[in-house]
Amino acid sequence: MPPFGFLHMRVWASLFGQLLRSPRAVCIREVHFHSQGTRDLSPQQMVVREKILDMVVGCFKRHGAKRLDTPAFELKEMLTEKYGEDSGLIYDLKDQGGELLSLRYDLTVPFARYLAMNKVKKMKRYHVGKVWRRESPTIVQGRYREFCQCDFDIAGQFDPMIPDAECLKIMCEILSGLQLGDFIIKVNDRRVLDGMFAVCGVPESKFHAICSLIDKLDKISWKDVRHEMVAKKGLAPEVADRIGDYVQCHGGVSLIEQMFQDPRLSQNKQALDGLGDLKLLFEYLTLFGIAEKISFDLSLARGLDYYTGVIYEAVLLQTPAQAQESFNVGSVAAGGRYDKLVGMFDPKGHKVPCVGLSIGVERIFSIVEQRMKTFGQKIRTTETQVFVATPQKNFLHERLKLIAELWDAGIKAELLYKNNPKLLTQLHYCEDMGIPLVVIIGEQEMKEGIIKLRSVASREEVAIKRENLVAEIQKRLSES
Amino acid sequence: MPPFGFLHMRVWASLFGQLLRSPRAVCIREVHFHSQGTRDLSPQQMVVREKILDMVVGCFKRHGAKRLDTPAFELKEMLTEKYGEDSGLIYDLKDQGGELLSLRYDLTVPFARYLAMNKVKKMKRYHVGKVWRRESPTIVQGRYREFCQCDFDIAGQFDPMIPDAECLKIMCEILSGLQLGDFIIKVNDRRVLDGMFAVCGVPESKFHAICSLIDKLDKISWKDVRHEMVAKKGLAPEVADRIGDYVQCHGGVSLIEQMFQDPRLSQNKQALDGLGDLKLLFEYLTLFGIAEKISFDLSLARGLDYYTGVIYEAVLLQTPAQAQESFNVGSVAAGGRYDKLVGMFDPKGHKVPCVGLSIGVERIFSIVEQRMKTFGQKIRTTETQVFVATPQKNFLHERLKLIAELWDAGIKAELLYKNNPKLLTQLHYCEDMGIPLVVIIGEQEMKEGIIKLRSVASREEVAIKRENLVAEIQKRLSES
Numbered sequence: 001m002p003p004f005g006f007l008h009m010r011v012w013a014s015l016f017g018q019l020l021r022s023p024r025a026v027c028i029r030e031v032h033f034h035s036q037g038t039r040d041l042s043p044q045q046m047v048v049r050e051k052i053l054d055m056v057v058g059c060f061k062r063h064g065a066k067r068l069d070t071p072a073f074e075l076k077e078m079l080t081e082k083y084g085e086d087s088g089l090i091y092d093l094k095d096q097g098g099e100l101l102s103l104r105y106d107l108t109v110p111f112a113r114y115l116a117m118n119k120v121k122k123m124k125r126y127h128v129g130k131v132w133r134r135e136s137p138t139i140v141q142g143r144y145r146e147f148c149q150c151d152f153d154i155a156g157q158f159d160p161m162i163p164d165a166e167c168l169k170i171m172c173e174i175l176s177g178l179q180l181g182d183f184i185i186k187v188n189d190r191r192v193l194d195g196m197f198a199v200c201g202v203p204e205s206k207f208h209a210i211c212s213l214i215d216k217l218d219k220i221s222w223k224d225v226r227h228e229m230v231a232k233k234g235l236a237p238e239v240a241d242r243i244g245d246y247v248q249c250h251g252g253v254s255l256i257e258q259m260f261q262d263p264r265l266s267q268n269k270q271a272l273d274g275l276g277d278l279k280l281l282f283e284y285l286t287l288f289g290i291a292e293k294i295s296f297d298l299s300l301a302r303g304l305d306y307y308t309g310v311i312y313e314a315v316l317l318q319t320p321a322q323a324q325e326s327f328n329v330g331s332v333a334a335g336g337r338y339d340k341l342v343g344m345f346d347p348k349g350h351k352v353p354c355v356g357l358s359i360g361v362e363r364i365f366s367i368v369e370q371r372m373k374t375f376g377q378k379i380r381t382t383e384t385q386v387f388v389a390t391p392q393k394n395f396l397h398e399r400l401k402l403i404a405e406l407w408d409a410g411i412k413a414e415l416l417y418k419n420n421p422k423l424l425t426q427l428h429y430c431e432d433m434g435i436p437l438v439v440i441i442g443e444q445e446m447k448e449g450i451i452k453l454r455s456v457a458s459r460e461e462v463a464i465k466r467e468n469l470v471a472e473i474q475k476r477l478s479e480s
Numbered sequence: 481m482p483p484f485g486f487l488h489m490r491v492w493a494s495l496f497g498q499l500l501r502s503p504r505a506v507c508i509r510e511v512h513f514h515s516q517g518t519r520d521l522s523p524q525q526m527v528v529r530e531k532i533l534d535m536v537v538g539c540f541k542r543h544g545a546k547r548l549d550t551p552a553f554e555l556k557e558m559l560t561e562k563y564g565e566d567s568g569l570i571y572d573l574k575d576q577g578g579e580l581l582s583l584r585y586d587l588t589v590p591f592a593r594y595l596a597m598n599k600v601k602k603m604k605r606y607h608v609g610k611v612w613r614r615e616s617p618t619i620v621q622g623r624y625r626e627f628c629q630c631d632f633d634i635a636g637q638f639d640p641m642i643p644d645a646e647c648l649k650i651m652c653e654i655l656s657g658l659q660l661g662d663f664i665i666k667v668n669d670r671r672v673l674d675g676m677f678a679v680c681g682v683p684e685s686k687f688h689a690i691c692s693l694i695d696k697l698d699k700i701s702w703k704d705v706r707h708e709m710v711a712k713k714g715l716a717p718e719v720a721d722r723i724g725d726y727v728q729c730h731g732g733v734s735l736i737e738q739m740f741q742d743p744r745l746s747q748n749k750q751a752l753d754g755l756g757d758l759k760l761l762f763e764y765l766t767l768f769g770i771a772e773k774i775s776f777d778l779s780l781a782r783g784l785d786y787y788t789g790v791i792y793e794a795v796l797l798q799t800p801a802q803a804q805e806s807f808n809v810g811s812v813a814a815g816g817r818y819d820k821l822v823g824m825f826d827p828k829g830h831k832v833p834c835v836g837l838s839i840g841v842e843r844i845f846s847i848v849e850q851r852m853k854t855f856g857q858k859i860r861t862t863e864t865q866v867f868v869a870t871p872q873k874n875f876l877h878e879r880l881k882l883i884a885e886l887w888d889a890g891i892k893a894e895l896l897y898k899n900n901p902k903l904l905t906q907l908h909y910c911e912d913m914g915i916p917l918v919v920i921i922g923e924q925e926m927k928e929g930i931i932k933l934r935s936v937a938s939r940e941e942v943a944i945k946r947e948n949l950v951a952e953i954q955k956r957l958s959e960s
Contacts, residue, residue, distance in 0.1 A: 036578065046547040061863045063887070092573070134576060146553075413542070
């Protein structure tokens with residue numbers, strides 16, 4: 001298998017060559033932005049998008065995933081109590097009779113609903129699809145109210161941490177493959193977080209709220225988070241400070257060992273379970289050769305309610321210059337373990353343990369588009385291989401017969417929709433569109449039973465017997 | 481280019497071999513059908529779907545189209561007065577503050593809105609995406625409230641009938657390529673219809689309503705349509721009878737000539753314009769070699785408001801046995817010319833003439849799925865090439881190191897997520913999933929620095945030096 005699916009290596013190289021540079025500003029002024037917070041995707045954007053999606057899907061297939069699709073809308077009740085504070089961002093459909101419906105908010109909840117509904121106990125699936133969120137659109141960061149998600153999940157009861165490690169391997173393969181610059185994946189465990197809250201003295205009823213506040217640490221400072229904990233959530237200042245000591249910790253396996261010895265944390269069963277799994281996870285990550293990309297980070301919380309175990313989030317690393325500009329590209333991939341979500345959809349509450357990841361492709365599209373603009377790269381938006389031209393008037397019939405022959409042979413071909421186009425106009429069209437070959441037919445050629453084949457790049461023309469045309473074109477295309 | 485995109489020819493052949501037979505019942509009992517009229521698509525369905533979509537998109541690209549994407553929802557006002565009587569089927573979003581929004585009903589109106597909004601005067605684009613309609617779902621015919629459309633359109637002012645002929649050529653290429661059995665494309669022109677109504681004595685205010693009735697002729701008999709015309713729409717019986725004489729006519733170029741001579745129709749300027757274009761169209765269709773697939777059919781009306789010129793609809797032909805069972809597979813592709821739609825979105829009313837087509841992929845999916853069920857065909861839902869197995873306990877670490885090496889080399893590989901799986905379980909998994917190769921590692925192999933490579937089909941095993949494994953696998957895969 002070529003590493004980038006069906007893409008021609010040269011195309012890919014020309015598209016991604018500049019990605020070897022580190023990311024700069026992600027802000028894109030979108031001409032196609034709509035007042036409702038969505039946007040059209042132009043042919044140029046679609047080309048970039050499809051190449052990125054092909055790579056992502058290629059990786060998912062490399063890991064043996066099946067593809068699934070679910071509808072854009074779900075029964076409203078399916079989505080309630082799954083997203084915590086973010087539930088207000090769900091788009092509802094108007095009540096036009098029948099069930100109350102909502103647009104899906106992510107691809108994870110529909111997957112869990114699918115597993116429960118069909119009593120599937122084991123499945124490795126990927127899903128590429130749009131999701132919708134009523135956020136105030138911050139276009140600067142490439143966030144829209146409609147956006148694409150690429151999810152990979154492993155459902156089933158397996159030996160601990162093997163699927164979890166594979167999810168992290170997949171994230172590494174995709175981020176390395178896309179050459180977005182250096183990155184790190186932060187890892188934590190919900191049980192370690194809950195244990196940490198418990199030993200710091202947070203009342204259990206406030207775990208969710210405090211967890212959501214910790215999740216803001218990538219956007220606002222610890223000082224501000226601490227203030228909210230004390231002033232808004234009513235935490236005692238010393239409790240907040242104990243949390244503060246923990247959330248500053250990040251490191252590798254040695255930090256896990258350190259936390260095992262931590263006088264408070266080591267007293268908490270949940271925390272020890274989480275730490276034990278993290279230790280095993282790092283063992284597998286080392287075997288996969290990616291341990292140095294992973295950082296155990298006690299400040300990682302992840303906003304969503306449904307996580308129950310390991311959680312992770314990949315961020316692109318900034319160059320010193322970017323850090324100075326306090327430039328933040330944010331998370332580009334994330335996920336975790338959610339062992340209880342499927343049970344919420346099952347009438348008898350049967351659980352199916354799951355772990356998965358979501359690639360933040362919109363963020364990645366923005367980065368790639370921005371770079372291509374910066375470097376003024378021209379993208380071919382069609383794949384046309386041959387243009388059918390004539391220098392003479394009244395040759396439409398011949399052009400139509402000829403192009404039908406090319407199409408029927410599977411050759412990608414175009415002509416101008418004019419009875420009598422000028423030759424120069426036709427050749428300019430080829431140069432503009434990057435079409436490599438032109439077949440030229442005229443009176444003289446007709447008489448001699450030949451046709452001219454012209455290379456647009458070299459401007460060289462050769463005469464070919466009419467009946468050999470298709471074979472000759474196919475030969476040239478297979479060589480290029 | 482291989483004719484079926486990136487698909488391996490054998491996969492395609494095994495999937496579509498049986499399509500050479502003519503279509504039978506299209507009814508599919510969907511286990512995944514939801515009360516809201518939508519459904520999940522299982523991995524098996526997704527495989528069939530993707531293969532069909534790849535063929536369709538391959539054809540669109542062969543004709544030089546660019547890909548475009550638009551959001552799932554549009555401003556509600558954009559969709560009003562575009563769909564005639566079908567407007568009641570539009571899904572509205574709940575008013576949660578901000579603009580009033582509706583889910584798109586088709587891909588044509590968003591395309592026209594895109595052209596007007598971006599002042600694009602010329603574009604050949606395709607669009608594959610979901611649309612939503614609040615119809616009472618008739619699952620028997622493969623109709624759901626959410627379904628996929630594949631559209632190809634040519635926008636711009638060109639010499640007459642060249643793009644129109646290309647649209648019909650594309651429909652023929654796709655339907656032939658999918659081997660769905662024999663088909664015919666009915667062609668008519670809205671101006672011929674309007675002229676026909678005028679000369680028959682229909683008041684102009686009733687053109688739309690009568691046109692919608694004519695559109696029902698593929699579902700109900702002329703007798704019933706005539707009854708509705710007279711009883712519900714207040715048409716004089718003799719007017720209805722005159723229409724009845726026309727709508728029974730269908731044929732080739734000779735019918736166009738006959739209509740040119742028709743004493744009533746030949747008095748109507750609009751009808752003559754339409755007939756003139758149809759004559760030119762057939763000239764081009766003959767050059768494309770597809771004229772025998774096309775039937776000028778005066779009963780073809782097409783429901784949508786926005787068509788202004790040529791209209792067409794492809795239907796699969798029934799075998800005599802099917803006709804006896806009064807079995808109707810209905811239209812599988814359709815389209816037409818809409819020269820005024822873009823102008824409706826432009827503040828100054830600037831028009832961009834357009835012509836296009838939509839492939840009824842859902843209908844096609846249903847037919848293909850049904851056939852595969854009938855023939856009990858097993859479909860591979862993953863592309864895994866190699867399975868990593870061991871006959872011994874405590875070999876997880878070795879398996880993980882080995883599989884990471886395969887993934888990093890771009891090889892599609894899987895293992896069982898168990899510390900100590902049984903060898904038989906592992907080999908059964910390969911047979912179930914159709915994985916062709918197994919690498920087997922154990923204590924003895926480790927000592928000797930080798931690895932066993934097993935062909936699942938032949939059960940032959942060979943020993944390979946550990947360091948040659950990736951190269952050997954790649955060699956085998958390239959040969960198969």
